Amino acid sequence: MRILLYQIGQLLTMDDHDGPVRGKAMQKLSTYEGYAILIEDGKVVRIAPSDELEQVTADEKIDCRGKLVTPGIVEPHTHLVFGGSREHEMALKQQGVPYLEILKQGGGILSTVRSTREASEKDLYDKAMFHLDRMAQFGITTVEAKSGYGMDRETELKQLRVAQKVNQDHPLEVVLTFLGAHAITEDYRDNPDALLDEMAKMFPQIKEESLAEFVDIFTETGVFTVEQSRRYLNEAKKCGFDIKLHADEIDPLGGTELAVELGAVSGDHLAVATDEGIRKLGQSETIGVLLPGTIFYLGKGDYARARTMIEAGAAIALSTDFNPGSSVTENIQLIMSLAALKMKMTPEEIWYAVTTNAAHAINRGDTAGKIIEGNQGDIVIWDAPNYQYIPYHYGVNHVNTVMKAGRILYQ
Numbered sequence: 078m079r080i081l082l083y084q085i086g087q088l089l090t091m092d093d094h095d096g097p098v099r100g101k102a103m104q105k106l107s108t109y110e111g112y113a114i115l116i117e118d119g120k121v122v123r124i125a126p127s128d129e130l131e132q133v134t135a136d137e138k139i140d141c142r143g144k145l146v147t148p149g150i151v152e153p154h155t156h157l158v159f160g161g162s163r164e165h166e167m168a169l170k171q172q173g174v175p176y177l178e179i180l181k182q183g184g185g186i187l188s189t190v191r192s193t194r195e196a197s198e199k200d201l202y203d204k205a206m207f208h209l210d211r212m213a214q215f216g217i218t219t220v221e222a223k224s225g226y227g228m229d230r231e232t233e234l235k236q237l238r239v240a241q242k243v244n245q246d247h248p249l250e251v252v253l254t255f256l257g258a259h260a261i262t263e264d265y266r267d268n269p270d271a272l273l274d275e276m277a278k279m280f281p282q283i284k285e286e287s288l289a290e291f292v293d294i295f296t297e298t299g300v301f302t303v304e305q306s307r308r309y310l311n312e313a314k315k316c317g318f319d320i321k322l323h324a325d326e327i328d329p330l331g332g333t334e335l336a337v338e339l340g341a342v343s344g345d346h347l348a349v350a351t352d353e354g355i356r357k358l359g360q361s362e363t364i365g366v367l368l369p370g371t372i373f374y375l376g377k378g379d380y381a382r383a384r385t386m387i388e389a390g391a392a393i394a395l396s397t398d399f400n401p402g403s404s405v406t407e408n409i410q411l412i413m414s415l416a417a418l419k420m421k422m423t424p425e426e427i428w429y430a431v432t433t434n435a436a437h438a439i440n441r442g443d444t445a446g447k448i449i450e451g452n453q454g455d456i457v458i459w460d461a462p463n464y465q466y467i468p469y470h471y472g473v474n475h476v477n478t479v480m481k482a483g484r485i486l487y488q
């Protein structure tokens with residue numbers, strides 16, 4: 078199967094750099110006008126000026142005049158597999174009940190834990206496939222998915238197995254993260270360390286069955302302390318996992334500093350990271366995954382200080398944080414607009430943050446987030462004249478065509 082995209086209005090290959098793009102390097106990217114891309118058997122085989130390629134024979138030739146073409150978007154932080162939904166909490170939020178208070182009262186994450194424990198594997202699977210389809214429709218071609226709505230052995234394994242099956246069956250690639258340390262369930266209220274011990278006991282089996290590549294934890298007031306997180310994540314590292322943290326989302330506990338100290342692949346949220354945390358992040362390999370949709374949806378004012386982070390030299394990625402409580406959207410394009418409007422990120426920074434940096438945040442930097450010869454054809458054609466247009470024209474879907482590994486999913 079050969080597909081040719083020709084006369085591309087504007088092409089972003091995002092391949093100016095090897096490795097994650099840090100600090101001021103995020104402010105410059107190359108564009109190509111009038112180019113063509115030849116995809117054969119799932120792989121990009123040639124990128125060249127259109128007149129050099131237009132004559133080749135292909136099963137499908139797509140005229141991309143006036144259109145933007147970019148790598149498929151990489152989504153590095155989602156809670157894809159869950160039971161139920163939480164629309165009933167909207168009224169509580171409107172009355173001003175804080176997110177952590179709802180959790181304390183047994184709602185929030187714990188409400189989704191109950192629904193997920195009750196849900197059959199089939200229901201969870203169907204639901205995850207549905208949301209994954211929708212992500213693809215918004216231009217996403219690689220997705221990270223966390224467990225964390227079981228917090229008992231059986232349900233955590235159920236969630237991870239569903240994510241694994243979805244990865245096998247759906248054209249999008251799904252990268253798995255074990256988030257068994259997501260909240261404190263009622264039975265562990267007085268002894269959260271015992272819950273962490275229970276979850277840590279699962280590490281060898283999860284490793285053995287390749288049920289996750291990353292281990293993540295929610296380091297937050299009323300959830301897990303910095304000390305507990307350090308102990309748990311060190312244990313995960315010993316078992317061969319790469320690590321991530323939900324850090325400094327609501328209270329500035331020093332989660333950003335901990336992410337750097339432990340050499341986490343990413344520190345996520347960082348909305349209230351301290352000056353010191355940002356300084357350390359800027360000098361580290363840890364990628365800051367920012368989730369402005371969550372701040373928007375929780376009705377808070379503290380957007381992560383992306384500008385300060387980039388000035389400090391950090392590599393930044395962006396994500397929806399798709400989940401049933403704090404950010405209920407699959408629309409990464411909306412997140413790109415929020416990054417521009419609320420965090421003052423430039424369009425260039427935003428594009429690095431949703432492609433190559435996002436790929437590095439889930440250890441897929443070599444295979445996703447770039448269009449290069451030899452790589453799989455993960456490509457989006459946009460109904461937009463240039464890359465600046467996507468964050469600018471907000472709230473709608475600009476996707477024209479989505480291709481995963483050279484296969485057209487939506488057109």
Ligand code: NIG
Nearest residue numbers: 186295323398400401402403
């Ligand atoms: O990233 N903060 C913790 N976890 C999710 C929210 C999960 C939920 O509310 O169901 C987050 O915001």
Ligand code: FE
Nearest residue numbers: 154156323398
């Ligand atoms: Fe999250």
